[in-house]
Amino acid sequence: MKPSSQIVHVTDIFRGLAKDMWAFAAVPRSDGAILFLYGESSEPPRPVLLWSPGRIQGGLRVVGLEGSFAARSMPAQQTARLIRRLAMVGKNRSVRGVDVLYARTGARSIAELSESFVTEYLDKFFREDVTMLGDYLFTGVEVRSDHLRMFFRSSEHLLSYEIRPSADDIEADWAKVGPVAFRCDREEPEANEGLDFLDRYMAFSFSRALRDVPEVIVRRRQTSRGGVKLPSVMNNNDEESLAERLMASEDESPEDAFFLLPEARIMACHQQVSTIMEADEGTAALIELGKDCSTHYGWLNSTSHCRHAYSRYEHLPFTMPERFGEGRLELFEPTEFETIVGDESNLRERMQALISRDGINVTVCFRTCHPRVCGVDHEGILDAETRHESNTATTIAVESAMDATTPMGSFWQGLFKAVRHDLSRRQRLVNFVGLGAEGSPMAREAEAILARAGVEVNAFFVPSFRSQAAERFLEAECTFISTAEMVAREFSVLRDDLEGMQYIDVDPPRGPTGCMRFYSKLLEECSTTCKIDPESLWKPYEKEWQDLVRRASRHEVAILVRPEDVSMLLEPRLLYGIDLLNLLQEMGFRVLVIELPRHRGEKPTHEVAATLRRYLDESKAIADRLDVKVVPADVPINEVLDNLNASLVFTEYPPDHRIMDAGKMCIDPTCFEMGLEGTLRSLTRLVRLAESNHGGRLDRAGGQRSSFGKESVRHDS
Amino acid sequence: MQSIAVYGKGGGGKSTIASNLSVHFARRKLRTLQIGCDPKHDSTRSLVAGKRVTTVVEAIGAKGSGDSLPREDFLIEGMDGIGCIEAGGPESGVGCAGLGIVATFRVIKQANLLDDYDLVVMDVLGDVVCGGFAMPLTRGLAGNTIIVVSDTPMSMYAANNICKAVRRYSRNGVRLLGLVANGIREEGRGRVDRLAEKLGTRVLAEVPYDPRIVLAERRRTPISVMEPDGSTSEVFERLCGDILSACNDSIPDPTPMSDDECDAFFDEEPP
Ligand SMILES: Nc1ncnc2c1ncn2[C@@H]1O[C@H](COP(=O)(O)OP(=O)(O)O)[C@@H](O)[C@H]1O
Ligand SMILES: [Mg+2]
Numbered sequence: 001m002k003p004s005s006q007i008v009h010v011t012d013i014f015r016g017l018a019k020d021m022w023a024f025a026a027v028p029r030s031d032g033a034i035l036f037l038y039g040e041s042s043e044p045p046r047p048v049l050l051w052s053p054g055r056i057q058g059g060l061r062v063v064g065l066e067g068s069f070a071a072r073s074m075p076a077q078q079t080a081r082l083i084r085r086l087a088m089v090g091k092n093r094s095v096r097g098v099d100v101l102y103a104r105t106g107a108r109s110i111a112e113l114s115e116s117f118v119t120e121y122l123d124k125f126f127r128e129d130v131t132m133l134g135d136y137l138f139t140g141v142e143v144r145s146d147h148l149r150m151f152f153r154s155s156e157h158l159l160s161y162e163i164r165p166s167a168d169d170i171e172a173d174w175a176k177v178g179p180v181a182f183r184c185d186r187e188e189p190e191a192n193e194g195l196d197f198l199d200r201y202m203a204f205s206f207s208r209a210l211r212d213v214p215e216v217i218v219r220r221r222q223t224s225r226g227g228v229k230l231p232s233v234m235n236n237n238d239e240e241s242l243a244e245r246l247m248a249s250e251d252e253s254p255e256d257a258f259f260l261l262p263e264a265r266i267m268a269c270h271q272q273v274s275t276i277m278e279a280d281e282g283t284a285a286l287i288e289l290g291k292d293c294s295t296h297y298g299w300l301n302s303t304s305h306c307r308h309a310y311s312r313y314e315h316l317p318f319t320m321p322e323r324f325g326e327g328r329l330e331l332f333e334p335t336e337f338e339t340i341v342g343d344e345s346n347l348r349e350r351m352q353a354l355i356s357r358d359g360i361n362v363t364v365c366f367r368t369c370h371p372r373v374c375g376v377d378h379e380g381i382l383d384a385e386t387r388h389e390s391n392t393a394t395t396i397a398v399e400s401a402m403d404a405t406t407p408m409g410s411f412w413q414g415l416f417k418a419v420r421h422d423l424s425r426r427q428r429l430v431n432f433v434g435l436g437a438e439g440s441p442m443a444r445e446a447e448a449i450l451a452r453a454g455v456e457v458n459a460f461f462v463p464s465f466r467s468q469a470a471e472r473f474l475e476a477e478c479t480f481i482s483t484a485e486m487v488a489r490e491f492s493v494l495r496d497d498l499e500g501m502q503y504i505d506v507d508p509p510r511g512p513t514g515c516m517r518f519y520s521k522l523l524e525e526c527s528t529t530c531k532i533d534p535e536s537l538w539k540p541y542e543k544e545w546q547d548l549v550r551r552a553s554r555h556e557v558a559i560l561v562r563p564e565d566v567s568m569l570l571e572p573r574l575l576y577g578i579d580l581l582n583l584l585q586e587m588g589f590r591v592l593v594i595e596l597p598r599h600r601g602e603k604p605t606h607e608v609a610a611t612l613r614r615y616l617d618e619s620k621a622i623a624d625r626l627d628v629k630v631v632p633a634d635v636p637i638n639e640v641l642d643n644l645n646a647s648l649v650f651t652e653y654p655p656d657h658r659i660m661d662a663g664k665m666c667i668d669p670t671c672f673e674m675g676l677e678g679t680l681r682s683l684t685r686l687v688r689l690a691e692s693n694h695g696g697r698l699d700r701a702g703g704q705r706s707s708f709g710k711e712s713v714r715h716d717s
Numbered sequence: 718m719q720s721i722a723v724y725g726k727g728g729g730g731k732s733t734i735a736s737n738l739s740v741h742f743a744r745r746k747l748r749t750l751q752i753g754c755d756p757k758h759d760s761t762r763s764l765v766a767g768k769r770v771t772t773v774v775e776a777i778g779a780k781g782s783g784d785s786l787p788r789e790d791f792l793i794e795g796m797d798g799i800g801c802i803e804a805g806g807p808e809s810g811v812g813c814a815g816l817g818i819v820a821t822f823r824v825i826k827q828a829n830l831l832d833d834y835d836l837v838v839m840d841v842l843g844d845v846v847c848g849g850f851a852m853p854l855t856r857g858l859a860g861n862t863i864i865v866v867s868d869t870p871m872s873m874y875a876a877n878n879i880c881k882a883v884r885r886y887s888r889n890g891v892r893l894l895g896l897v898a899n900g901i902r903e904e905g906r907g908r909v910d911r912l913a914e915k916l917g918t919r920v921l922a923e924v925p926y927d928p929r930i931v932l933a934e935r936r937r938t939p940i941s942v943m944e945p946d947g948s949t950s951e952v953f954e955r956l957c958g959d960i961l962s963a964c965n966d967s968i969p970d971p972t973p974m975s976d977d978e979c980d981a982f983f984d985e986e987p988p
Contacts, residue, residue, distance in 0.1 A: 336820055337778040342811030382979040439784070655831065657860045657890025660718055661965070665832075689832055694718055697835050701745040 008097035009132045010201060017100060020089045023048070028100065030175070030200050032207030036082075048082065099124040104209045108530060113148040113163055113180070117141060126150070133198045152198065159200060160185050160196075179207040231588050256600055256637050259565040259575075260652040308657065316399035344390065424475070425500070428454055430526065431479040433461040434487030435674065442509075442675040446522075449537065453523055453530040461491075476503035476621045480522065485578035508577035508674050511586045512538050515676050541680045552588035555690040557667065558646035560637075562596045563607040569593070578672050580650065585622040587683050589690075593644055595630040596637075604630045638662060647690040663695020676683060718831055719964050721894075722839040722853050725865030726875040730899040732760045733930060734865055735840040737941045737950075739764060741957035742836050743797035748833040749797060754815045754821070754853065754897035755842040756806030764795030772805020773821040783820050788828040796942065800834060814842075818850055822858060854886040861964055863921060866896050866912065868905025870983045873912050880916050880973035893971045894963045895921035897956065902926070915982060917972035921963070922956040925949065 017024035023036035036048045090101050102124040118126050118141055125131070131138040136152035136159060152159040164170070166181040175180040327703060338346060430450070436442030438460040447457045458476040473479075481491055483505050495503055504525050509518035516534040523532055559580065561569065572579035584591045595608035609628045616623045631640055641649065641662035649659045654668040667689065673682045735751060742749045753760025758772050776790040777783040795801040802825065808815035818841075831837065839853050847916045853859035862883055865877045868953040876896065883893045895918050908924075913920045927949045933940040941950040974982060 336783060336816065337774070337781070338776055340812050340814070340817045340820065341778070342813070412803040437784075441785075494987070651887075655718065655720075655858060655860075660860065661890075665718075685829060685832065692832070695836050697747060698719055698964070701742070701747045701835075702958050 006130055007132045008130055010098055010509055012402055013098050013100055021085055026037055028201055028204035030203030032204055102208060121209050122205055133201055136198055175203050178210040180210060218235060256596055258560045258651045259568050425477050426475050427477050429458045429476045431454050431459045431473055431476045432457060433479055433491055434482030434484055442678055445675045445677055449519060453532060455526045478504060480504050480506050482508045482577055483573045485573045510672050510674055511583045511679055515679055537676060541676055545680060548687050549588035551687045555593055556590040556646040557584050557648045558592045558594055558644050559650045560594045560596055561608050563598050563605060566611050576669050578669055580623050582682045585625045590625045593628045603633045606630055665689045718834060720837040720858060722841055722859035722862045723865060724862055724879045726872045727792050729865045729867055729872055731840050731865050734897060735838050736763050737939045737953040738957055739799050739838050740939050740941045743799050747835040748797045751801055751838045753803040753840045754818050754941050758803035758805045760840040761801035762797060763939045764799050764801050765793055770801060770803045772803040772835050773824050774805035774817045776945045777820060783824045785827060786824050788830055801872050812920050815850055838950050851882050854882055861892060861894050864893050865899050866909060867899055868901050868908045874979060877973050877979055880971040884970050884973060887970045892968045893918050894960060895919045897921050898923040900926040915974055917969060920943050921959055922952055924952055
């Protein structure tokens with residue numbers, strides 16, 4: 001037997017923990033939480049549950065402690081203090097032999113119940129001949145044919161726990177924790193009062209070490225070949241691979257493809273959202289970090305909003321949720337400039353304003369590279385601002401527990417839940433979805449034209465909309481939605497959600513006919529008495545347009561299409577609503593569609609050619625300036641490009657070096673602007689590109705082909 | 718449009734080399750744009766006679782947003798019509814310089830600036846410190862890269878790191894044209910050759926240590942303009958030709974060393 005000085009009494013450790021936390025008792029619970037009891041011994045104890053990550057999604061992640069924690073049934077100020085305290089205890093906990101604050105993350109499965117079971121998984125809780133629970137000392141494990149036994153011994157009794165893989169048909173008196181089930185084999189159950197504690201401690205430690213924990217922070221490094229590192233979290237596997245594919249396809253172009261993968265067109269908004277809300281009925285700060293490191297600070301003056309806004313956080317243990325009233329969304333979004341130069345003055349002002357309100361508790365929580373890299377010292381600011389505020393508790397939890405990749409659809413949905421719904425609808429007020437951002441040339445043009453008909457445009461929704469737009473959204477009478485697939489699809493979630501709003505689908509306005517169709521539909525739907533002839537809208541641009549069309553007619557645009565991409569040409573809604581074939585011809589260009597094989601080196605199938613022919617026969621599409629060619633097998637893509645007469649080549653991977661190396665110019669979907677003016681601007685630019693002859697200039701400047709390695713290019717000076 | 722990104726350790730001569738190359742490209746009637754991607758914003762100084770250029774980040778700050786910023790706000794025409802842009806960025810120790818680079822490229826794209834140039838020379842700060850500085854590579858803007866390297870371990874270590882980034886993004890058309898040895902001391906000559914061999918690339922040129930370069934810098938002019946017929950100018954002229962022809966070559970991906978290999982390489986005795 002070990003010398004008694006080495007023995008660690010677990011009950012002492014919990015007693016110590018209680019003292020550290022100013023509680024009069026700390027009790028391990030079988031679900032992995034720790035219950036602290038507060039109050040004078042004369043009155044009924046006030047319990048505070050400290051949840052472990054095994055029980056909760058989210059919560060506070062505290063520096064110095066593994067896992068994340070949340071306290072319940074305690075006012076916010078005290079909670080904040082408690083968690084700070086816990087962080088301190090966590091820092092000093094290494095002196096103890098048993099780590100009651102430990103929580104293993106990523107404990108999903110047990111390969112086998114082997115002899116090393118305890119040392120491998122439970123070593124923070126049990127050590128052979130060291131860990132003492134009441135009268136019982138843990139003495140080791142033994143592997144049996146189909147199970148494992150953990151042994152405990154007191155001076156009189158021997159006790160063992162049987163551990164098996166958890167199965168559905170296991171009897172009710174077994175405790176199941178994650179992948180295992182266990183049960184105590186005791187001969188004289190009443191013999192010892194320490195047994196109760198032992199049972200609970202077993203379950204507690206198993207919960208902490210083995211439970212199938214929904215990992216609170218999953219840091220996923222993008223390791224795909226071309227991917228950038230981007231932490232992202234998704235519980236759903238499908239969505240995860242979608243996000244992965246999205247990011248990958250954004251950063252690398254697949255071989256011989258000139259169109260993006262279909263899923264990359266989904267308007268997704270990758271946000272890492274960090275939140276902490278332990279405010280009694282005060283303020284919680286919500287800090288979102290965009291994919292590009294831009295930051296949005298949302299201040300929610302009621303934490304329940306947070307729960308609504310991000311349904312993933314519905315399970316968060318809020319304190320006294322019934323006391324949260326209706327609140328309004330308050331927003332502070334630092335500008336890109338503030339982020340780049342690390343300007344924190346606005347943030348400081350904002351925090352001051354929040355803190356100076358009575359009874360407000362601020363809990364700030366942040367993560368990702370941004371706050372640290374930018375040197376914005378949230379912690380310092382809060383400390384400075386709250387030093388003299390007796391009624392303010394602040395908790396700083398670095399590296400927050402929550403982040404999410406929120407597809408735009410659910411983000412909008414959440415946001416709309418959080419804004420006011422009591423606004424009455426106003427007539428002659430319309431919203432635009434996916435038809436240009438607020439302040440964009442398209443938006444200004446549409447506003448001006450509709451204004452002549454007495455219609456006001458209320459809110460513009462595009463992927464990068466500012467959250468304030470959501471507030472105004474509900475006031476409008478009707479909403480025009482772009483038919484572009486990515487817009488319609490993302491918005492469809494919301495569409496079903498917001499009742500009483502009239503929705504009208506419109507094709508995004510591109511090209512003279514497209515624009516006129518767009519504006520006549522708009523004016524018609526708004527059923528204004530004011531008659532505006534759409535043709536008259538285009539008139540001012542007509543002459544310049546015709547000149548450009550004449551110049552464009554000398555040039556050819558090539559579109560390289562694999563069979564799987566052909567729908568992009570036939571169904572404009574798939575390609576941001578750009579009707580590429582018709583639009584280019586309307587602009588005056590000759591269009592050459594080149595059919596590539598499905599895979600490099602394969603025989604051509606002529607699928608694209610056949611499909612296009614069928615399409616042209618069936619529809620009224622323009623075809624007088626359209627040609628289709630099929631690439632014979634085994635012609636490398638650079639040879640195909642080299643031999644083109646076209647001066648412009650379409651790609652969704654701009655700037656596309658395959659095209660540029662062949663001396664051609666790339667054009668991409670952003671070349672096709674919306675609106676009347678946009679249409680003219682687009683053609684102006686395309687004609688200029690077509691006429692620029694960059695390739696020729698480069699060749700003349702000395703681009704003779706040589707082959708690498710044949711001769712040394714080095715020159716000694 | 719072709720693009721050449723000049724990467725390399727800070728203070729290694731990137732801006733000097735980029736500016737002189739721009740001059741030679743412009744002399745070959747190529748419409749050239751030089752973008753300084755360094756918060757230090759001194760890349761194009763010698764091309765604009767030392768005039769202070771408003772950086773893109775400053776322009777964003779002045780307008781409050783980078784959306785549809787007109788090119789006049791940040792583009793300045795230097796000698797021989799060379800377009801000069803400085804990304805700019807925060808002061809040291811605060812802010813996010815990487816986001817500055819990201820914003821700069823967005824602004825440049827929105828202004829359709831690249832349409833008007835045959836060649837873009839990007840002068841990118843040091844090691845690829847964060848994702849922002851790899852931006853020219855990730856978005857395929859920098860098709861061709863050259864790495865400026867000296868014979869010091871730090872410089873070669875940085876070169877190796879940059880090779881890693883180049884290889885990572887090679888699928889986007891990024892390739893390494895070669896190394897440019899700059900200011901090599903006599904005893905260090907063989908080292909850069911050995912490094913090139915290790916990295917599976919070549920030495921495109923050796924720019925000698927030339928005190929006249931510093932003199933030219935003081936006069937706010939590229940050496941190739943101060944002494945068009947000097948020997949250093951000749952080196953740049955040849956390099957310019959080699960780069961242009963290398964743009965059409967098919968080039969194998971570089972083979973960066975692991976950190977251990979790197980250490981072993983530095984430990985080797987000089988031959
Ligand atoms: N080959 C050279 N010979 C002499 N001085 C040089 C040479 N190359 C660069 N310099 C000097 O070294 C300093 C740093 O060069 P610079 O081009 O600004 O580096 P970077 O842009 O990589 O930070 C400058 O003062 C420059 O004049
Ligand atoms: Mg420099």
